[in-house]
Amino acid sequence: MSSTILVSGGAGFIGSHVARALLERGDTVRVLDDLSTGKRENLAAVAGHIDFHVGDVRDQARLAILCRGADAVVHLAAIASVTASFERPAEVEGVNVGGTLAVMTAARRYGVRRVVFASSCAVYGEPLVVPVSEEQLPVPGSPYAVSKLAGEGYLRVLGAAAGERRGDAPHTVALRFFNVYGPRQDAGSEYSGVIARFVAAARAGEPLTVFGDGLQTRDFVYVADVARAVLLALGTTAGVGRAVNVGSGVQTTLLDLAAAVCGASGVPLRVVHEPPRQGEIRRSAADTRLACELLGYRPTVPLVEGVAATVAWQAESV
Ligand SMILES: NC(=O)c1ccc[n+]([C@@H]2O[C@H](COP(=O)([O-])OP(=O)(O)OC[C@H]3O[C@@H](n4cnc5c(N)ncnc54)[C@H](O)[C@@H]3O)[C@@H](O)[C@H]2O)c1
Structure with missing residues (x-):
């Protein structure tokens, strides 16, 4: 109904x-x-x-x-x-x-x-x-x-x-x-705007800026x-x-994310490191068992697929 x-x-x-x-x-x-x-x-x-x-x-x-x-x-x-x-x-x-x-x-x-x-x-x-x-x-x-x-x-x-x-x-x-990402996300988002910014840099043929060593993890x-x-x-x-x-239940480092974005954009991986941002957390990923048990939720879109869809959307929307 x-x-x-x-x-x-x-x-x-x-x-x-x-x-x-x-x-x-x-x-x-x-x-x-x-x-x-x-x-x-x-x-x-x-x-x-x-x-x-x-x-x-x-x-x-x-x-x-x-x-x-x-x-x-x-x-x-x-x-x-x-x-x-x-x-x-x-x-x-x-x-x-x-x-x-x-x-x-x-x-x-x-x-x-x-x-x-x-x-x-x-x-x-x-x-x-x-x-x-x-x-x-x-x-x-x-x-x-x-x-x-x-x-x-x-x-x-x-x-x-x-x-x-x-x-x-x-x-x-x-x-x-x-850290939610995908089409229509503003590059200014503090959650996953990094994906939109990486995609924009890869499209422009510029290196991707990573704060710190790039080994910090997020659940995209x-x-x-x-x-x-x-x-x-x-x-x-x-x-x-x-x-x-x-969440997705998967911990992804920013360096792995950069590689996924460059792969989906068909450009070689190039990264520049800036000093780490103050107060940034080091590691994050969701335990999604409760969501599965209570809601029947299971994440279905792997990072490479989601990044490819985001790259395709940015290409269309410019
Ligand atoms: N994007 C993420 O990764 C993420 C992660 C955790 C939680 N959230 C939460 O999810 C929600 C949606 O986030 P989003 O990423 O789509 O951000 P967003 O900024 O795109 O969406 C927020 C929306 O709320 C509207 N809004 C803000 N203040 C308002 C007000 N006073 N009255 C009416 N509308 C108002 C904005 O115009 C905007 O359309 C937010 O509550 C955010 O805190 C987002």
């Missing part, structure tokens, strides 16, 4: 993939986005099929209109920047925590049954053990990470617990996305896998009140 889903931040990178995946399966999609980093072009191909609203996710009057009759909210709207969160912590707190609180308030008021929230691997800080499981204690290392952990907390305390309906409280789940997860995880989370109450990792 088709559902009506509100996607906050739906004009952003991940949001545009989620919105399209929902449309493809026959859902009715409403988008609320203030276009601060999102772009109308991200939804251009499906513009006529989406109920698109430009506005702030903290606007209760707007949320009232959009949550009435909605079955679920996928809450992605946020300032997704660690740097911005150090420069303007109050603003990031206002949008990220205030936005989540506003969504939860409206969802409860208008009987929305499900809220899926974009949390982040940033909540872990530097993981003690890699791959990192949800059992590791979060030690957020930035105001951004604190805002995501706070969002998770509001979902838990304002949502319904597993197996119960608390008044009109929705069932909630927080998905801790790792292709955006279509992330969109699928969101759809799976919408379709089950198994993870209610929980926070669940969504």
Whole structure:
């Protein structure tokens, strides 16, 4: 049966993939986005099929209109920047925590049954053990990470617990996305913008800039896998009140990533090293067993394939 889903931040990178995946399966999609980093072009191909609203996710009057009759909210709207969160912590707190609180308030008021929230691997800080499981204690290392952990907390305390309906409280789940990449990602993204920047440098025939020795690792997860995880989370109450990792489960060094990008771009590998960036974590990868158990999620797109798709998209979009 088709559902009506509100996607906050739906004009952003991940949001545009989620919105399209929902449309493809026959859902009715409403988008609320203030276009601060999102772009109308991200939804251009499906513009006529989406109920698109430009506005702030903290606007209760707007949320009232959009949550009435909605079955679920996928809450992605946020300032997704660690740097911005150090420069303007109050603003990031206002949008990220205030936005989540506003969504939860409206969802409860208008009987929305499900809220899926974009949390982040940033909540872990530097993981003690890699791959990192949800059992590791979060030690957020930035105001951004604190805002995501706070969002998770509001979902838990304002949502319904597993197996119960608390008044009109929705069932909630927080998905801790790792380093998401793919078509439509802005090169400025601090998560996986490195892929977009590598692809652009390889296209221009320039060497790829790596900060530090390039042996730091990340879990790069292709955006279509992330969109699928969101759809799976919408379709089950198994993870209610929980926070669940969504990654590829694979640790990739930046040097291996550089090699994959150059391979997909058909250019020889050339790297220049810059001094390491302060405060950067050394190793990261998701333990995805809980996502598999609760949501039935399995990453399907290997890095070489995802990088090739990203290279092809950049070539087409220029
Ligand atoms: N990209 C990643 O690797 C990654 C990893 C972990 C978590 N996340 C989270 O996933 C979500 C989506 O990230 P993304 O990479 O697509 O970033 P993005 O910047 O492309 O998307 C965020 C969207 O939210 C919108 N937005 C921002 N403030 C708003 C406000 N006050 N009101 C309404 N809309 C607002 C922006 O215009 C944008 O379209 C974010 O919550 C981010 O924190 C992303």
